[in-house]
Amino acid sequence: MRILLTNDDGIYAPGLRALRRELMKIGEVIVVAPATEQSATGHSVTLLTPLLVTEVFDDADQSFLGWAVEGRPADCMKLALLELLTEPPDLIVSGLNAGSNAGINVLYSGTVAAAIEAAFYRHTAIACSLEYTKNARLDWPKAADYARQVVEQILAHSPAKGSLFNVNIPPLERGGVKGIRVMPQNVSVYEEKFDRRTNPRGRTYFWTSPEFVCHEPHPDTDVTALAEGFITVTPLQFDLTNRPMLAEMGNWQWGLGE
Amino acid sequence: MRILLTNDDGIYAPGLRALRRELMKIGEVIVVAPATEQSATGHSVTLLTPLLVTEVFDDADQSFLGWAVEGRPADCMKLALLELLTEPPDLIVSGLNAGSNAGINVLYSGTVAAAIEAAFYRHTAIACSLEYTKNARLDWPKAADYARQVVEQILAHSPAKGSLFNVNIPPLERGGVKGIRVMPQNVSVYEEKFDRRTNPRGRTYFWTSPEFVCHEPHPDTDVTALAEGFITVTPLQFDLTNRPMLAEMGNWQWGLGE
Numbered sequence: 001m002r003i004l005l006t007n008d009d010g011i012y013a014p015g016l017r018a019l020r021r022e023l024m025k026i027g028e029v030i031v032v033a034p035a036t037e038q039s040a041t042g043h044s045v046t047l048l049t050p051l052l053v054t055e056v057f058d059d060a061d062q063s064f065l066g067w068a069v070e071g072r073p074a075d076c077m078k079l080a081l082l083e084l085l086t087e088p089p090d091l092i093v094s095g096l097n098a099g100s101n102a103g104i105n106v107l108y109s110g111t112v113a114a115a116i117e118a119a120f121y122r123h124t125a126i127a128c129s130l131e132y133t134k135n136a137r138l139d140w141p142k143a144a145d146y147a148r149q150v151v152e153q154i155l156a157h158s159p160a161k162g163s164l165f166n167v168n169i170p171p172l173e174r175g176g177v178k179g180i181r182v183m184p185q186n187v188s189v190y191e192e193k194f195d196r197r198t199n200p201r202g203r204t205y206f207w208t209s210p211e212f213v214c215h216e217p218h219p220d221t222d223v224t225a226l227a228e229g230f231i232t233v234t235p236l237q238f239d240l241t242n243r244p245m246l247a248e249m250g251n252w253q254w255g256l257g258e
Numbered sequence: 259m260r261i262l263l264t265n266d267d268g269i270y271a272p273g274l275r276a277l278r279r280e281l282m283k284i285g286e287v288i289v290v291a292p293a294t295e296q297s298a299t300g301h302s303v304t305l306l307t308p309l310l311v312t313e314v315f316d317d318a319d320q321s322f323l324g325w326a327v328e329g330r331p332a333d334c335m336k337l338a339l340l341e342l343l344t345e346p347p348d349l350i351v352s353g354l355n356a357g358s359n360a361g362i363n364v365l366y367s368g369t370v371a372a373a374i375e376a377a378f379y380r381h382t383a384i385a386c387s388l389e390y391t392k393n394a395r396l397d398w399p400k401a402a403d404y405a406r407q408v409v410e411q412i413l414a415h416s417p418a419k420g421s422l423f424n425v426n427i428p429p430l431e432r433g434g435v436k437g438i439r440v441m442p443q444n445v446s447v448y449e450e451k452f453d454r455r456t457n458p459r460g461r462t463y464f465w466t467s468p469e470f471v472c473h474e475p476h477p478d479t480d481v482t483a484l485a486e487g488f489i490t491v492t493p494l495q496f497d498l499t500n501r502p503m504l505a506e507m508g509n510w511q512w513g514l515g516e
Contacts (some may be wrong), residue, residue: 042301042332043365050455050463074300074366079464083452104378106498107301108332113365120362120447146514153512164500180512184499189378194341197308205308206337231514235503240364241442242422245493254411254438256404256489 001027004089004118006076007097008038008110011056011068015096015130018140020065022148023093030089031056031066032080034110038072039099043113046071051079073114081121091155092118095128096147098138100168102129102222102232103186103214115164116238122162126151131226133171143169146231150180154233164236168222170229181230186221190214259285262347262376264334265355266296266368269314269326273354273388276398278323280406281351288347289314289324290338292368296330297357301371304329309337331372339379349413350376353386354405356396358426360387360480360490361444361472370424374496380420384409389484391429401427404489408438412491422494426480428487439488444479448472 003023007016011033023029035054052070057063067084069076073094081088094114101109115125128147130138150167159165166185170177191213194206217223222232261281265274269291281287293312310328315321325342327334331352339346352372359367373383386405388396408425417423424443428435449471452464475481480490 037306040303040305042299042303042371044300044302044368045298045366045466047298047466048295050465051452052457052461052463054461075466078450078466079452082450083454083464104496107371107374107496108303110302113300116365122447149514150512153510157507157510163503177514180514182504182507182510182512184501184504185497187497189380192336192340194309194337196341199310203310203312205310206341207308208303208305208333208336233507233512235500235507236498237500237503238362238365238498239443239445240494240496240498242493242495243442245421245495246440246442249415249440249491249493252411252415252440254408254440254491256407256435256438 001091002087002089003027003029004080004092005029005031006033006073006094006114008034008041008073009098010034010037014140015098018144019096019128019147022144025148026152030085032069032076032084034073034076035068035070038110040108041072041110042108043074043116044072045074051075073110074117077114077117089123092123092125093128093151096144097129098132100129100131100226101127101166102168102226103217104190106166106185112166119162119164119238124159124161124163126154126165126167128167130169131171136171136173139172142172146177150231150233166234166236168226168232170226174229177231178229181225181232183220183222183225183232183234185234186217186223188214188216188218259349260345260347261285261287262338262343262350263287263289264291264331264352264372266292266299266331267356268292268295272398273356276402277354277386277405280402283406284410288343290327290334290342292331292334293326293328296368298366299330299368300366301332301374302330303332309333331368332375335372335375347381350381350383351386351409354402355387356390358387358389358484359385359424360426360484362448364424364443373422377420377422377496382417382419382421384412384423384425386425388427389429394429394431397430400430404435408489408491424492424494426484426490428484432487435489436487439483439490441478441480441483441490441492443492444475444481446472446474446476
């Protein structure tokens, strides 16, 4: 099995490296990932600047690891599928991200966007993220082991081409993972704040605060199950049409004046 | 009515200025928009750098126009709602974008992302885009007039809080607009290419090609209706859960080895 691996934390991120080692147990792994951190870049793509590409080799044995792209996660996916890979991959994995991508974070996430981009091209894609906790050392090898187990269990069901999954792993230091739950995406809002400052020249600027908290997640969603210590698996799709509203709007009258 | 206007082409873009003039016919308009072009930045947000903010005034009469933010469209929306506006807006409009945002372009679009961000906060938001055609001079005043008419017709139905709409206007020079159609988002893939080059130092780089064509759009979607010369209105939502797959996966067996 040929596996294409990407992420949004960059090709040198420990989460990607740990997940690569695990995925090498189940297939051949080629990496096409951003050269630098691209957290929270969503589904952005690079139109205005060129995409530089560099071959990267494994530190340990100097084997070919893949390509670093000076672009976004979605750029990496496009370049991998259209230009860099000599044969189409059987599976695409994105991660292992430092920080969960549950709830509306799914829409901010470069990790998930790379998987969605792969699904545009009718590839099966799985985004994997590990919840980040301040002051805890992330156990990447253990988390990557869990991610690989989830990937194998998804593949055992031979999902249709273009299937898309979002996997989140809870903090491992919080007393062990309780199991795996299939959950829908939570859609309730997060509370966040800005830190307003003035620069030495008198101009106002804002820092996005690290506090980004979902106070009232809907029950039985990825956010709640993750908080309870479960690994969550959410099947995704990218049709944003609001179907009930579409049906309602079919009855609206429209007109155009000149 | 208080209207918050943003875009992804930047606060100095002609599409935003034309739409502002039209929206001033139906309410008070405050602009919070990116300082520079942010096309195809999707739902990215700025975590690693500070967001500088500058007050901007109307060239013509020096009246207060709003704030330019050195960040992404979604940053603008967050800052507007959490920090900059003294009162909550009644409506959020994003656009008028130079280039259509139909089909999977909805996911790349900063224009649409700003509207989705507003819907996170349970505001009613409408993204508006004008299809771009090479070598044609875009008739911003006419397109903005159409966009304002569509906005007014949506508001006439008093949509629930958090309602989200995506409006696309066909090229006006192609023989006139045929009417308004409510359509779902097309989800079929676009064909695109990269232009591979070598820089003077021998490094490989790629340019994203301007060719980005949907050869087989699904019938009766935003992409097909727009191509036929209709203004399209698509109600959107941001729950990416694949519900049929979620139901199927409820029967899957899961387990974790240590």
